Amino acid sequence: MMVLVLFTIWALGLLVLFTDPKNTSIRWASATAFVGGGGFFAAVIDETLLPLFQDTLHPALVSGLKFVSKFSSFVCQVGLPYTFLLFAVYSGEWITRKTKIIIQYAALVPPLIMLVITPIYPVLQFNYWLMLVWVIPYFLSASLILVHLYRIEKDPLVKKSRLFTNLLVIVPMLFVFTLLYVMRTQNYYDAWRYNSLVVGIQFLLILFISVKYGFLGVKWRVQKHRLNSTLRAITSGAQIVNHTIKNEVGKITLYADRIQSYAVETDQPKLRDDAKIVIQSAQHILDMMNRIQGQLQDMVLQEETIRPSAVIHQVLLDMKPYADKYQTEVITELDDTLMLRCDPVQLREVLTNLCMNSFEAMKNGGTLKLQLFLSKKHLVIAVSDTGTGIAKENLPHVLDPFFSTKKSGQNFGLGLSYCYNVLQKHQGTLEIYSVKDEGTTVFLYFPQKRVIA
CATH class of the missing domain: 3.30.565.10 (Histidine kinase-like ATPase, C-terminal domain)
Structure with missing residues (x-):
């Protein structure tokens, strides 16, 4: 189970990164997923790898795995608030680049202090009351920045993307932070396991929103492909139909002209008027086909x-x-x-x-x-x-x-x-x-x- 959750979190991190790898806020969002997955990576080592290989591995390798497990858990708990805050800060266009850099380095101080004062191996021992002193402000600051960005956004596409980002990030983070930090101040250390349920729901919501509303651009690509295919098919069909209709209308016009001439020669005004209506109708069909063809043909931009x-x-x-x-x-x-x-x-x-x-x-x-x-x-x-x-x-x-x-x-x-x-x-x-x-x-x-x- 933990292996599946770990794979899901890191897969989401890669998916987010690939949407726009040059964007700094996207890179911090991806980092948040990978750092958050560190806790589950520690669980995979403790509950899957060690029980499976403990009797066959050299004691030094076993000790190495245990250290990696403790350190991964430490990085997850200390790094998650930091990366989440930096994701929000770098998402804000109204925050100057200089301010972002100052926040990036200043926000490192509490994690570094925790690194100095926290025993990591052989037993990881956090002071969770001290953690809450800076973790809660980090979470609240990041959430307020993201909500503010949504409120001030004018571009509907970006605004919709920000709404889904807030729903898919802030709400799950609230549960994660509660289960990971708050519950441990009450000595409930196994509450973090419910985070796997949070990750599962988050993953399903991302899939649903991506298909239905276009989060991360998925729906746009599907819709674009459908419309482009339709336009290509209609353009091709219209060209064939246009050519055929023009040929047939040309014949109708030719014979209608002959009928009109014959009606004039034989002094048949009703027949002449009927032939005139046929000619006008044929011309209307040609005009209509030209308008359709003109709006469907593959245009060349003159930029x-x-x-x-x-x-x-x-x-x-x-x-x-x-x-x-x-x-x-x-x-x-x-x-x-x-x-x-x-x-x-x-x-x-x-x-x-x-x-x-x-x-x-x-x-x-x-x-x-x-x-x-x-x-x-x-x-x-x-x-x-x-x-x-x-x-x-x-x-x-x-x-x-x-x-x-x-x-x-x-x-x-x-x-x-x-x-x-x-x-x-x-x-x-x-x-x-x-x-x-x-x-x-x-x-x-x-x-x-x-x-x-």
């Missing part, structure tokens, strides 16, 4: 370094007649200092699509709000409206090609698919948040590497 706030202002200027028509109030919160490497034509088309969707959802008036800001990982453009919103059952499908809740015959359900495709070409993503009868917000995320200083 420039631009000021996205200027593009937003231009789009709003172009859309002013719609704002006046639907009596919509337009609000902007834009960081005019930001520069972005992107395709300005495609960005303008995406914003036009989103604004048009918002106006159509607010035919009785409302508020359209556009925001532009820089978060920890993205340049974010948010388009919000107070319109009709999207029903909960429709929300998972709004990015699917040809899915539309609009009843207009001029709508093919390709607008959001096109927007998604543009963001994907920019190595970004698109997120939609909506509540029925309250409004919709679409977030465009461009990776920070595209932001030009």
Whole structure:
């Protein structure tokens, strides 16, 4: 059992590390998992390895294993509060680098004192009342920093990630710290064994949240693969269908022209008008197919370094007649200092699509709000409206090609698919948040590497 728990904790540590190994806070999060696993490593030595090999190993090796066990337990109990605090400190962008370094070294003082005053071998003897003097402040400080980071975060993707991080870290840590330190002040030394249950529940929650909500980016990769596969399949199919329809419509137009000419020659006005309707219908089919093909084809970006706030202002200027028509109030919160490497034509088309969707959802008036800001990982453009919103059952499908809740015959359900495709070409993503009868917000995320200083 202890072997399985140890493997689970260290596997989680590796998983966290691989999400962003260059990020200092991620490295401290991984270190927290590995240091926390030290207690279970000691249990594996004491309860599995020593009983199995004690009679066959040289006494010196047995003593070595016992020392490793005691030292691993010591590192776990002393290092866990320290690494947890450093994970929280390095997660805070508002804490200066100099302050982080000062905290990193100053926070080492209590663990070093414990190293000096604590007998480790042959019997590990902690003064747990003294431990609580600094362990509790470390835990509370780390938890408050993480909660504060969640509260001040503007980027919805990062905010959601911080929420899940807090749920999956602070709550389990509370149980671990209680069982590992507090209970031992009451001479209940076996309470730590319940930590294996805490680890098991935490692991299951991580799997569940990763699949359902996208923690650690898992859902995004699954969803991205599904949408990309769908777009590729539809693009390929649309090209074949488009070619076939154009050939057949060409024949229909040819014969309709001949019928119209014959109707003129023989003075048959009704037949001439019927032929004219057939020609117009054929042209409408061609126009429709060209629009579908244009929005599904694999685009090639023409990148420039631009000021996205200027593009937003231009789009709003172009859309002013719609704002006046639907009596919509337009609000902007834009960081005019930001520069972005992107395709300005495609960005303008995406914003036009989103604004048009918002106006159509607010035919009785409302508020359209556009925001532009820089978060920890993205340049974010948010388009919000107070319109009709999207029903909960429709929300998972709004990015699917040809899915539309609009009843207009001029709508093919390709607008959001096109927007998604543009963001994907920019190595970004698109997120939609909506509540029925309250409004919709679409977030465009461009990776920070595209932001030009």
